Every structure is written in structure tokens, then in C-alpha cells.
Amino acid sequence: MGFPADFLWGGATAANQCEGAWDVDGKGMSASDAMTAGTLTDPRYTTYVDQDGKPGKAVMFEDLPEGARRAVFEEYYYPYHDGIDFYHKYKEDIALFAEMGFKIFRMSISWARIFPKGIEKEPNRAGLEFYRRVFEELKKRDIEPLVTIFHYDLPLYLEEELGGWVNRDLIDLYEKYARVLFQEYKGLVKYWLTFNEINGPLMIRHFAPKESGPKIRSVFQQLHHQFVASARVVRAAHEIDPGMQVGCMLAGGATYPLTCDPDDVLAAQKRQQEDFYYCGDTMARGEYPHFAKRFWNAFDAEPDITEQDRIDLKEGTVDLFTFSYYSSSCATANDKAEKAKGNFTMGAKNPYLEYSEWGWSIDGKGLRYLLNELYARYQLPLMVVENGLGAVDVVEKDGAIHDPYRIAYIQEHITAMKEAIEDGVDLRAYTYWGCIDLVSASTGEMKKRYGFIYVDKNNDGSGSFNRYKKDSFYWYKKVIASNGEV
Numbered sequence: 001m002g003f004p005a006d007f008l009w010g011g012a013t014a015a016n017q018c019e020g021a022w023d024v025d026g027k028g029m030s031a032s033d034a035m036t037a038g039t040l041t042d043p044r045y046t047t048y049v050d051q052d053g054k055p056g057k058a059v060m061f062e063d064l065p066e067g068a069r070r071a072v073f074e075e076y077y078y079p080y081h082d083g084i085d086f087y088h089k090y091k092e093d094i095a096l097f098a099e100m101g102f103k104i105f106r107m108s109i110s111w112a113r114i115f116p117k118g119i120e121k122e123p124n125r126a127g128l129e130f131y132r133r134v135f136e137e138l139k140k141r142d143i144e145p146l147v148t149i150f151h152y153d154l155p156l157y158l159e160e161e162l163g164g165w166v167n168r169d170l171i172d173l174y175e176k177y178a179r180v181l182f183q184e185y186k187g188l189v190k191y192w193l194t195f196n197e198i199n200g201p202l203m204i205r206h207f208a209p210k211e212s213g214p215k216i217r218s219v220f221q222q223l224h225h226q227f228v229a230s231a232r233v234v235r236a237a238h239e240i241d242p243g244m245q246v247g248c249m250l251a252g253g254a255t256y257p258l259t260c261d262p263d264d265v266l267a268a269q270k271r272q273q274e275d276f277y278y279c280g281d282t283m284a285r286g287e288y289p290h291f292a293k294r295f296w297n298a299f300d301a302e303p304d305i306t307e308q309d310r311i312d313l314k315e316g317t318v319d320l321f322t323f324s325y326y327s328s329s330c331a332t333a334n335d336k337a338e339k340a341k342g343n344f345t346m347g348a349k350n351p352y353l354e355y356s357e358w359g360w361s362i363d364g365k366g367l368r369y370l371l372n373e374l375y376a377r378y379q380l381p382l383m384v385v386e387n388g389l390g391a392v393d394v395v396e397k398d399g400a401i402h403d404p405y406r407i408a409y410i411q412e413h414i415t416a417m418k419e420a421i422e423d424g425v426d427l428r429a430y431t432y433w434g435c436i437d438l439v440s441a442s443t444g445e446m447k448k449r450y451g452f453i454y455v456d457k458n459n460d461g462s463g464s465f466n467r468y469k470k471d472s473f474y475w476y477k478k479v480i481a482s483n484g485e486v
Helices: 087-098 126-142 156-160 170-185 200-207 209-240 260-285 294-296 305-317 366-380 404-423 471-481
Strands: 006-014 045-049 054-057 104-108 144-150 191-195 245-252 255-257 320-325 329-331 382-386 425-433 453-455 467-469
Touching: 006 144, 006 382, 087 126, 087 467, 087 471, 104 425, 126 144, 126 170, 144 170, 170 191, 170 209, 191 209, 200 209, 200 260, 209 260, 209 305, 245 260, 255 260, 260 294, 260 329, 260 366, 320 366, 320 425, 366 382, 366 404, 404 425, 404 471, 425 471
Parallel strands: 006 104, 006 425, 104 144, 144 191, 191 245, 245 320, 255 329, 320 382, 382 425
Antiparallel strands: 045 054, 453 467
């Protein structure tokens, strides 16, 4: 069997991590524009001025002092300000994607580039025209755009003045923004994703458990507003262009019980339900899952849900189910079990797996397992829209960049996808994350590289920004040409 003839091979990026041009052509400020660089051991910070006008900084995900406003200071380096300058180099980058043979390219639109504050009556024409040029360039190269409408990139005004997604008003503002995109790019963009890794905020229970009480109560309400906004946007897309297909996007991962202790099995089931199926069921089935009530009760946090919300959720189920997959995790009832470090996945360390330098397990079989679970649960076309290995790449004296570790990682996951397809899973696309090196979301580094294309930029922002092909560039080109048979 193998991959179907029309399988969509490609890569993925996000606007705030690659575009740069953070304050040009009318773009408004996003919260991410005030985030400094960090490392594996040093956290990223959000810089601000407090209500007395004094400068300060808070560790990423920490609450700012009451009355504080995000601000940018000369003494700090903000890696998103320049990204990898995709804003000016998109033609060069798309040409490289086309040389590899991409069939699809996942990217996101910065909301603040279209509506600088998020509340304007009319969109920013310069922002709309930028993305139009990108889509036209992709079409010229026979590459299908897969566009994420919201990729953790909220206009700062909506966050600081309206309170962010806890405010129900954002549902209407988001729908207005999405409708503008659908109208503007009708005929250019067929595939849309409403929210990137919408389940991500739920992970606060794992990486900041002491703070998760009051924050998680807010998260449930924010997520509910996003679920409703997503459903309305699915309906709007079908109304504007019945040929558009709209998907959800979740942070995925296989969760195993650490042992065959029944308590570990139940812990793994509970974690998968709460971290993943809570959001997946609501967006794909149009109603909250059976375990939602107990989940809310654990935090005394049942969201405010109107009858119209329930109608919207039921009428706006997604056409596609897409997700990221980097690694798997283990759940256990044993508090003394050795922990894994990975990004925000956490969990117990799996003794049967190898781990990357950044603490992520390498587990292709987990992808096959997850694909089967998702297809059995939802019976929707699936797309793996993020998957990749962050590593330190070395440029040799002759300019070559040898990355066999990346090739081995991808090969393992391609094999897993092929097996899942032969299992009967309807898998439509694979977009490798960070197909060109970009700024790491978790650490703000350039050192942690994912791409097939090396970008000459360093952690401190220095560099020529020139692009160079890694060994994996040529290998992935063969993968696409052979439809996954390499």
C-alpha cells in the first residue's frame, strides 16, 4: 500500500518565529514581541513596565504584576523582532521548498499584521497584501498553503486591554478577522487550521503545578471561547467557500503507562483524556466529552456555556484533525519515578527510548499508535502538521552540514506513518516542523535547529541570514520524489 499518490509532503513554520519585520508596514505588537531569548538552562523573559513606570521582567508564563504593560528595552535581545526575515526572503525560501518538491507548506498569519490592535473596523491592507504575495508565490510553485489562523500570536491590545481569551468579545473579533481572511484569499487557500496546539494551555498543570489552581480556572473559560470561535469560523468558511476545509490542531503525543500497575494504566488514560481528548472531542464531535465534568470539578472551574454556544459547537465541527507529534511520555502514580525533561510534555522517563539533547524522547512507534487511536476515535482525515528534531548543527569548513541524526529521526517517523496507513488510517499530509531553521518557541534560541535549510543566525541575533542546504535537504527531496519510499 504505502503512501497514497496524492499524499501532501511539506514543511511547517509560524509567523512569529520566522517572519521578523515585527513593527513594519503597520503591524501591531504581539505579546511575543516582548519576549527575550533564553537557553536550555536559562528561561525566556517577558519585559514590562509596572504601573509606576519602572521596568521589569517576568519568566515566560509567569503573571505580570498588576497594572504592568509589556514593553521593549534596548538592553535586551528579542529574537522574534527579526526572526529569520522570512518577511523579506519569502521568495528565496519558497524557491528552496519547491526545489525539495514540497506539495504543501504550513504557515500562520499574524493577527496583528491584519488588525494591529484587533479592534479596527478595517484591516491593514499592507498586511493582507504581504500574505497574498506569499500565497501567490506558493501557487506559482504548485505548493498548497495550509494556513493557521491563530498561532499563539494575539494582538497585544486584545490581551492587555480586553483581558485576552477570557473575554467573550474575542469570539466576535476572531470571527471578523477570519472572515476577512476567507474573503481575501478565496481561491488561493483551501486548507485552514483555526488554533495552533489549542490544548497547550492545559499543560500548565504539569510544568507549573503550584500555580495551576487559579490559572487553570481561567484556562477552561479561555478554551471554551476558543472552541466556540473555532466552530463559528468553520461555519463561516463553508458559507464563503464550500471547498474550504478547516481543521483543528492539537499538541499530540502518545501517553503510555510506565508499568502494568493498574494505577499507572489509569493515570495514562486520565492524562490522555485531559491533555488531548478534552479539546479533540469538543472540536471534532461538537460537544464536551463525558469526563469533562469531573475535570472541571477537580479545579472548581466549570466554564460559562450558553445554549447558543452548544448549538455553535455542534454546527461547527472540523473537517480535518491535525496535530503535532514530537515524542511520547509515560504516566505513573509513583511520585518517585525518574522524570523526563522535554519541552512542556514532562512525565516519567521511558527506559526503552532514547532522548534528544533537549530531553525529548524519540519514538516513531508512538506516532503510529496515536494515528490509530485518533482515526478510530474520530474517523476524520488526519494530518501530521508538526514533527521534527531540534539539534545543534555544525557547518563544516567546506560549507557542508551533515545531520544524519535528523534524517534518522524523520525516517523512523515516516516508517511509522506508512505502517499506520497500511493499518487503514486516512492520513493526508506530513509537514515537518521548522523545515527552515527558525527561532525556538520554548527557549528563543537559534542553536536548537530543526530545518533542512540552515539559516546563518546566532543566538545573539548576529549572522548574515544566508540560507544553506543541509544533507537532510537532499534526502527529503528524495523522500518526496519517491513518495516516502526512501
